[in-house]
Amino acid sequence: MVFILNPNVPKDKVDQFIAGWEQKGFSAILSVGTEHTAVCLIGNTAEIDMDHVVQTDDIVSYGKRVTEQYKAVNRTVHEDNTVVRAGGVPIGEGFFTVIAGPCSAESAEQVLEIARSVKDSGAKILRGGAFKPRSSPYAFQGRQAEGLEMLRAAKRETGLPIVSEIMNQTQTDLFEDVDIVQIGARNMQNFDLLKAVGALKKPVLLKRGLASTIEEFLMSAEYIAAAGNGQVILCERGIRTFETMTRNTLDLSAVALLKQKTHLPVIADPSHACGIRSLVPPLAKAALAVGADGIMIETHNNPAKALCDGAQSLDLSQFQSLMGDLKKRAVMEGKEI
Amino acid sequence: MVFILNPNVPKDKVDQFIAGWEQKGFSAILSVGTEHTAVCLIGNTAEIDMDHVVQTDDIVSYGKRVTEQYKAVNRTVHEDNTVVRAGGVPIGEGFFTVIAGPCSAESAEQVLEIARSVKDSGAKILRGGAFKPRSSPYAFQGRQAEGLEMLRAAKRETGLPIVSEIMNQTQTDLFEDVDIVQIGARNMQNFDLLKAVGALKKPVLLKRGLASTIEEFLMSAEYIAAAGNGQVILCERGIRTFETMTRNTLDLSAVALLKQKTHLPVIADPSHACGIRSLVPPLAKAALAVGADGIMIETHNNPAKALCDGAQSLDLSQFQSLMGDLKKRAVMEGKEI
Amino acid sequence: MVFILNPNVPKDKVDQFIAGWEQKGFSAILSVGTEHTAVCLIGNTAEIDMDHVVQTDDIVSYGKRVTEQYKAVNRTVHEDNTVVRAGGVPIGEGFFTVIAGPCSAESAEQVLEIARSVKDSGAKILRGGAFKPRSSPYAFQGRQAEGLEMLRAAKRETGLPIVSEIMNQTQTDLFEDVDIVQIGARNMQNFDLLKAVGALKKPVLLKRGLASTIEEFLMSAEYIAAAGNGQVILCERGIRTFETMTRNTLDLSAVALLKQKTHLPVIADPSHACGIRSLVPPLAKAALAVGADGIMIETHNNPAKALCDGAQSLDLSQFQSLMGDLKKRAVMEGKEI
Amino acid sequence: MVFILNPNVPKDKVDQFIAGWEQKGFSAILSVGTEHTAVCLIGNTAEIDMDHVVQTDDIVSYGKRVTEQYKAVNRTVHEDNTVVRAGGVPIGEGFFTVIAGPCSAESAEQVLEIARSVKDSGAKILRGGAFKPRSSPYAFQGRQAEGLEMLRAAKRETGLPIVSEIMNQTQTDLFEDVDIVQIGARNMQNFDLLKAVGALKKPVLLKRGLASTIEEFLMSAEYIAAAGNGQVILCERGIRTFETMTRNTLDLSAVALLKQKTHLPVIADPSHACGIRSLVPPLAKAALAVGADGIMIETHNNPAKALCDGAQSLDLSQFQSLMGDLKKRAVMEGKEI
Numbered sequence A, B, C, D: 001m002v003f004i005l006n007p008n009v010p011k012d013k014v015d016q017f018i019a020g021w022e023q024k025g026f027s028a029i030l031s032v033g034t035e036h037t038a039v040c041l042i043g044n045t046a047e048i049d050m051d052h053v054v055q056t057d058d059i060v061s062y063g064k065r066v067t068e069q070y071k072a073v074n075r076t077v078h079e080d081n082t083v084v085r086a087g088g089v090p091i092g093e094g095f096f097t098v099i100a101g102p103c104s105a106e107s108a109e110q111v112l113e114i115a116r117s118v119k120d121s122g123a124k125i126l127r128g129g130a131f132k133p134r135s136s137p138y139a140f141q142g143r144q145a146e147g148l149e150m151l152r153a154a155k156r157e158t159g160l161p162i163v164s165e166i167m168n169q170t171q172t173d174l175f176e177d178v179d180i181v182q183i184g185a186r187n188m189q190n191f192d193l194l195k196a197v198g199a200l201k202k203p204v205l206l207k208r209g210l211a212s213t214i215e216e217f218l219m220s221a222e223y224i225a226a227a228g229n230g231q232v233i234l235c236e237r238g239i240r241t242f243e244t245m246t247r248n249t250l251d252l253s254a255v256a257l258l259k260q261k262t263h264l265p266v267i268a269d270p271s272h273a274c275g276i277r278s279l280v281p282p283l284a285k286a287a288l289a290v291g292a293d294g295i296m297i298e299t300h301n302n303p304a305k306a307l308c309d310g311a312q313s314l315d316l317s318q319f320q321s322l323m324g325d326l327k328k329r330a331v332m333e334g335k336e337i
Helices: A011-022 A049-058 A108-121 A145-159 A170-177 A190-197 A214-226 A252-261 A268-275 A277-290 A316-333 B011-023 B048-055 B106-120 B142-158 B169-177 B191-198 B215-226 B254-261 B270-274 B277-290 B315-332 C011-024 C050-056 C109-119 C144-158 C170-177 C191-198 C214-226 C252-261 C272-276 C277-291 C316-333 D009-025 D049-056 D110-122 D144-158 D169-175 D191-198 D213-226 D252-261 D270-274 D275-291 D317-333
Strands: A004-006 A028-034 A036-041 A058-064 A085-086 A089-091 A096-099 A125-126 A162-166 A180-183 A205-209 A233-238 A266-268 A294-300 B002-005 B027-032 B037-042 B060-064 B085-086 B090-091 B098-101 B126-127 B163-166 B179-181 B206-209 B232-236 B266-268 B294-302 C001-005 C027-030 C037-042 C060-064 C084-086 C089-091 C097-101 C125-127 C162-167 C180-183 C204-207 C232-236 C266-268 C294-300 D002-005 D028-032 D037-040 D060-064 D085-087 D089-091 D097-101 D125-127 D162-166 D182-183 D205-206 D231-238 D266-270 D296-298
Touching: A004 D002, A011 A028, A011 A036, A011 C252, A028 D037, A036 D028, A036 D037, A049 A058, A058 A268, A058 D060, A089 A096, A089 D110, A096 A108, A096 A316, A108 A125, A108 A145, A108 A294, A125 A145, A145 A162, A145 A170, A162 A170, A162 D296, A170 A190, A180 A190, A190 A214, A205 A214, A214 A233, A214 A252, A214 D231, A233 A252, A233 D205, A252 A266, A252 A277, A252 C277, A266 A277, A268 A294, A277 A294, A277 A316, A277 C252, A277 C277, A316 C316, B011 B027, B011 B037, B027 C037, B037 C037, B048 B060, B060 C060, B090 C316, B098 B106, B098 B179, B098 B315, B106 B126, B106 B142, B106 B294, B106 B315, B126 B142, B142 B163, B142 B169, B163 B169, B163 D205, B169 B191, B169 B277, B179 B191, B206 B215, B215 B254, B232 B254, B254 B266, B254 B277, B254 D275, B266 B277, B270 B277, B270 B294, B277 B294, B277 B315, B277 D252, B277 D275, B294 B315, B315 D317, C011 C027, C011 C037, C011 C252, C027 D110, C050 C060, C089 C097, C089 D231, C097 C109, C097 C191, C097 C316, C109 C125, C109 C144, C109 C294, C109 C316, C109 D085, C125 C144, C144 C162, C144 C170, C162 C170, C170 C191, C170 D169, C180 C191, C204 C214, C214 C232, C214 C252, C232 C252, C252 C266, C252 D125, C272 C277, C277 C294, C277 C316, C294 C316, D009 D028, D009 D037, D049 D060, D089 D097, D097 D110, D097 D317, D110 D125, D110 D144, D110 D296, D110 D317, D144 D169, D162 D169, D169 D191, D182 D191, D191 D213, D205 D213, D213 D231, D213 D252, D231 D252, D252 D266, D252 D275, D270 D275, D270 D296, D275 D296, D275 D317, D296 D317
Parallel strands: A096 A125, A096 A294, A125 A162, A162 A180, A180 A205, A205 A233, A233 A266, A266 A294, B098 B126, B098 B294, B126 B163, B163 B179, B179 B206, B206 B232, B232 B266, B266 B294, C097 C125, C097 C294, C125 C162, C162 C180, C180 C204, C204 C232, C232 C266, C266 C294, D097 D125, D097 D296, D125 D162, D162 D182, D182 D205, D205 D231, D231 D266, D266 D296
Antiparallel strands: A004 A036, A004 A058, A028 A036, A085 A089, B002 B037, B002 B060, B027 B037, B085 B090, C001 C037, C001 C060, C027 C037, C084 C089, D002 D037, D002 D060, D028 D037, D085 D089
């Protein structure tokens, strides 16, 4: 960690600053310039709350962390790629795992019909929203606990593991038979929820917040891992930018960069990112090509009647056709779909 | 509500679309153009999930809501400004209420010293973080329940009502003696938490999310109001933009616009918005001039030793000096500090 | 075009509004609601300055253009994909054209060495900056006219067509022997420059502005086409967002969407978008998969000594290896590299 | 300037790196850590193209400029505030200069009527667009040279100095009798134009680009100053963010921060920033309170008939009323209007 001190700090204050760090067990190296002075700190600096130092110590003008703050999820401490397994299905190195299903679980029949079809097409995990976060209190809020039961029923019938979004930390019991617990983008920094899922013994699919940096995303994963649960799947789902023609902007460079920074599996959700059905197939192919470990695709048996997000859902035959295309491409990537 | 239909929709599909709305009790007016057809819907359209229609009905290409979706917080249904009262202190029309205190409650002595001083300077409400949302699991997380007790003790001593941030909906009991419950920016769309504070009988200070639009902000306030609690104070605290020299970008046009759109009181938090101490006084004055009903200022007895966000905290004499300035300006605005 | 009128506009004002449009040759259809009134205008509405109407006519609260404003570049008026040809090299339908070369032309030897190598690897067009837009007046501004001569020399030697950035409209003569004139991101809305290259008889490579919407991008292409030059190649090169870990955010959904909206060829520039060498190959593959008609890759014979943007340049063997990979992938896409 | 080197760089490479700097006349101080090594460079580092070093030198992972790159416009080299004078009117320290007039000069009568009225109300400078940058080639492009003549005529009649926007560097002759040459937001990084106005002997009003950082803004001012013209007025006019309810987001914290970083006068343009007439007065007052040296306000004799941007224009009596309010407030600020 490097601190740049303010100009003209008296020598005794600098000595005091350095002595403080040395007492805490760090080595400090001083570089005095004509205008500025730099202090390089050596030791377990991940423990230091750097912003705190910069903000509270009046002699410090700037700090730079040379070592990243995330440890458990950092590739440098865990070179091999983590393969998360959900109900026997692997997500990570060597696989391109496709998660499909409706935005919202609407009825037992609907969920089952979709589950059967996407399984036939090659999807390995079934998604479906039971508790739906909606901007308006007057909009459809999902089928709630009943929706979860629809998913469980489809799982019993088809054998597909299921993933659904949890809304708050009191719901963990409800998700007992859910294979992967999803944290939605709006909850990416709901730290109490992160800690709660960190206490679970099952995979967590963590969506990137709408305006969260890649570093904040990794720090939220670190919350879960630090609480004891290392089975985290990162999901890029579009960030909020000035562009209005697409719902959000899918940040595929983040997928490629995350694959370098962390050993965790990284998937993409093109459906929510763009909000436009015709863009889902090209973005799904791009996600595969950029190195994602999987995708999450909204699929509906009748998009025109979907209770939620129909405009971005593929119908069952569009999904089948996309999967046919992806399977050929996965071979070229050396990945199993 | 106006829907623009896709080009070349067959007439029977259009008729069917219109008939569907008429069955639900709406009047529909059809305008057929050379390329496009528009349908104007009349009735209680706030009940309609417009995005849903656009996304699910294949003949619709675009929808425009002419009437806003928020009702309880909408100025059009409640022309007079709402004055929220917290422990006897008014926030709203005719007042410029200053909330001051440390980012984080650190010790009983610290909180009490700050409380006494800011009260002398003219602050009417004491702020202090007990539960702190932090990006890193390794950063200081606040004094928790103990921190709340420090605030309550200062309140008993000074009579200042207190405000502190709630992290999740299981904590409402803990906040029983807290006069204003604060929802942080990261939780602005934690809908379960919004519903929970909507069930309380006390004022809620709702901070705008980092990447939340003004409309989403109003919809989150609507969640609280729709759940039964109309005592909502909106707080603009900076949005995330491409600029990196300030922590966030304080959006004062949002303050002016919110005052037009809603009857709720609107305050600003310049400390968190800019993250730089020297910018706090000019932005505080600008907030008063732009029409805010108050401000929230981080104040510390010893910013250099603050456990959190010291760089943006005013010390007690800087705060006193700012208050002197603001008092003169409030006279010109016809407001009481 | 649909206009929503303000509430409670007196009937005579509405009649006057409609009469005005009818006099100009439009048909106007009126829809009166309980709260609002809508007017749907039919005719050649692309000629109407809609924002102007909304902003100047006090009875109008909102306008929606149902037909896009860009005509010459709109796919609806020109269904077939345009294939632009530069020095005999096609860019568009059926091809994945790779443009490679140094950020900046540094010396005749450097340019020639790179040109020969990238040609061997399969690049079809040589890029190189001669006039460099730099944020700081003290930074290296390019080799200017001399740099152009280095490119021309490499073209004579290798036969590769060349592309270079023009900075202002007085330079068109200098670019006489340059096969493709590039408009940089910062000049995307330099309208006088757009008009000037619109008067040329050669292809223009138009880069998307850092904070330009897809619609503004298309409107800038329309400027060139409306001035008489339909040979425009669009280039997505990353937009400015809150993310700081990558230089910009490559918006691949824009590539897919542009391919739907316009008949013009669309390419991507992953090098400038991300600014990180190791991200260039995955993003190049993703650009191919998402449907781009080509890419522009910074390539250098000695990135460590590059005068500009070395961190994002591939060296010649990295480029060769990427091209080998892309060639296999292009077969799957049914495209010729 | 501090460079952080990559982990595990061999000692001879580090020595070579340091020797290179010492040969160029810099002192280099080395700090070796367990994981990383830092090199602090001392000397005239403003001459160093830091990004270039980071990007081209393979052993460097990160650079931090401790001294700002802008020199001529930097407050540290010029403590006193610069007061720019345009036709005898001061802009800067001690003044709050109001610039008013129509978005676009439409007719000699219109311009003269507005000029007389805004002068009576207290405006000191007349603005008016002659050449208009418009996103669409089909939108009204301004009255061009004729528009400039309308402004000059109004100047002769009223004595008000005039400001108008220049579009490209071939137009400098046309602006001979224009007191202040304006560089629009889209041209903030049109470096050839910056150099051209840097060669003029008259004030330049430089608008911040829509997506330009404060640092880039200062660097563009530095281009003008480095070319020999130190009479630069900075104008904050709103940045592009995700918010859609206002046209742009007026960044008043940038105004306060610019006043700290540079000695140049800084004004705000609330009209273009928000695009909504009713927000202009509160934002104008906020600009005064935050420390701006002036404002630019669109004013029209008949906003409903304005050829451009009518929705944000104040009419003459609204402007008069705003000026009355601002005059009282200026007294409190110790400024002359």
